[in-house]
Structures are given as C-alpha cells and as structure tokens.
Amino acid sequence: MAIFHYGFMVRALVTAVFISIMTPMIGGVVVLRRMSNVGDALSHAGLAGVAVGLCLNVNPVLGALAAALAASFGMELVRRRFSRHAEMSTSVIMSAGIGLAAVLSGFVKNSAAFGSFLFGSAVAVGNAEMAGVIALCALVTAASVFLYRPLFYIAFDEEGAAAARLPVRLINAVFTAMTAVVVSVSSRAVGALMISSLLVIPVACAMRVSWSYRSNMALSVAFALFFSVTGMFLSFYAGWKPGGAIVLVGIGTLAVLMAAVKKR
Numbered sequence: 001m002a003i004f005h006y007g008f009m010v011r012a013l014v015t016a017v018f019i020s021i022m023t024p025m026i027g028g029v030v031v032l033r034r035m036s037n038v039g040d041a042l043s044h045a046g047l048a049g050v051a052v053g054l055c056l057n058v059n060p061v062l063g064a065l066a067a068a069l070a071a072s073f074g075m076e077l078v079r080r081r082f083s084r085h086a087e088m089s090t091s092v093i094m095s096a097g098i099g100l101a102a103v104l105s106g107f108v109k110n111s112a113a114f115g116s117f118l119f120g121s122a123v124a125v126g127n128a129e130m131a132g133v134i135a136l137c138a139l140v141t142a143a144s145v146f147l148y149r150p151l152f153y154i155a156f157d158e159e160g161a162a163a164a165r166l167p168v169r170l171i172n173a174v175f176t177a178m179t180a181v182v183v184s185v186s187s188r189a190v191g192a193l194m195i196s197s198l199l200v201i202p203v204a205c206a207m208r209v210s211w212s213y214r215s216n217m218a219l220s221v222a223f224a225l226f227f228s229v230t231g232m233f234l235s236f237y238a239g240w241k242p243g244g245a246i247v248l249v250g251i252g253t254l255a256v257l258m259a260a261v262k263k264r
Helices: 007-032 038-055 060-081 088-105 111-119 127-146 148-156 158-163 168-190 195-209 213-238 242-260
Strands: none
Touching: 007 038, 007 127, 007 148, 007 168, 007 195, 007 213, 007 242, 038 060, 038 088, 038 111, 038 168, 038 195, 060 088, 060 111, 060 168, 111 168, 111 242, 127 148, 127 168, 148 158, 148 168, 158 168, 168 195, 168 242, 195 213, 195 242, 213 242
16 A cells, blocks of 8 residues: 555554554543543643743653643642542643643744644654654553553542552552653644544443443554544545544544444
C-alpha cells in the first residue's frame, strides 16, 4: 500500500497503534470513576505547556508534559479540598488550562506548530516521539497490570478501598500522573483537543458488548486500535486531520453500537 512507502506515515501509524493500546487502560478507570472530563482538563493544561515551550524554543512536548503533570497534582489538591464535589476539580483545571493556553498562544510566533498540537499531525511525529510513546506504552501496561486490583477497587468504591487500608491517595496520585503523561505525550500525533476522546469513546463502545471489567478493558483496546488505524488511513487518503478522523470513526462506531446492541 502507498501509505507504507512514506516514513512519516509509518511513524504516525506505529505511534497511533501504541497510543491506542495504553489510552483505554487509563480511560476505563477514568470512566468508572465518573471523571471522563479529566482528559480534557489535562490536555488543555498541556496546550499551555506547548505554548510555553514554543515561546522559549524548547521541545513543546516537554512543556506539555510539565504542564500536564502540574495540572494533575493540582487536580488532586482540589479533589481533596472539595471531597464532596470531586468532579469540580476537572472544571477548575480545565478553566485554568484554557485561560493560560489562550493568553500564551498570542505570544507564539509559529502558529502552524501550535496548530499541529490541536488536531494532531502525522508529518510532525519523529523517531524520538515514536520511541517515547512505545516506551510509555510498555510502562503504562506494566503499571496497569501491577495496579489492576487496587485500581479496580478504587474505580468502584474509593471509600471502601480506603477502609480496606489500600493507599488510596498514593494510587490516585500515581494514576493521575500517569494520565497526564499519556495525554501530553500523545498530543502531537492525535491532537490535544482529541486525545480525551480516545480515553472515553473506546470504553463507551466496549460497554455495549463487554461482560466484565476485564473484557471491557480488552475490547476497549481493540476498539481504540480500530479507530486509530482507520483514522490514519483516512488521514492519508482523504486528507483529514488525524485526530479528527480517529474521533469521527469512534463516534460513528458508537452510534452503530447504540442502535444495534442492547446494553449489557
């Protein structure tokens, strides 16, 4: 196929595949904890970091990573201060990220570089970023396996997990930081405004056909792979933005499943 004759598309496709493996592992817990907007909050904070990186002539991915990590711990701080209204933390951090990104983007001279982080860019993915995504995928997979049972308990009953003497705060901090890293590192290929969809939509599709927590995770990965590979092919052959193509394939699949399959 022609798509495999171009090195930049091969890199983008490989990167998208590994992003699709790790994001549903994070997304399953995020959805079950009713914090589906956490990806949006961290991605907008990451955009502010991208703007800082471009203004200072440093790697914008590193800027996004630093900003997303800071936002993740800020989110945990707000959650602890407003324990009865924990969902408010995502709105607070998202508002801060949007405000900072809007102001700082005015100082970015290379608007095309900043725009590539909004909706994803197949051309911009380099060897270093591809290798970083592969390494991060291995780390997220290992952490998800190691923390499988604690995350399972916390996702369904955080208070019960604390009563069972699980280190809930530590696990929450690790999980939130892991989410921030995944969102920021994935922003170049998929797009900062789109990556949160890859956290949620595959999980929503899997919920229509899965029969357990474990099957939901496996099917979420399968759906995410289908969305990303199909989206990348559309990006190459139809000229669509990679992030937008991936999200639209996911939305279309979810619409079909909602119409054809009864919820389990």
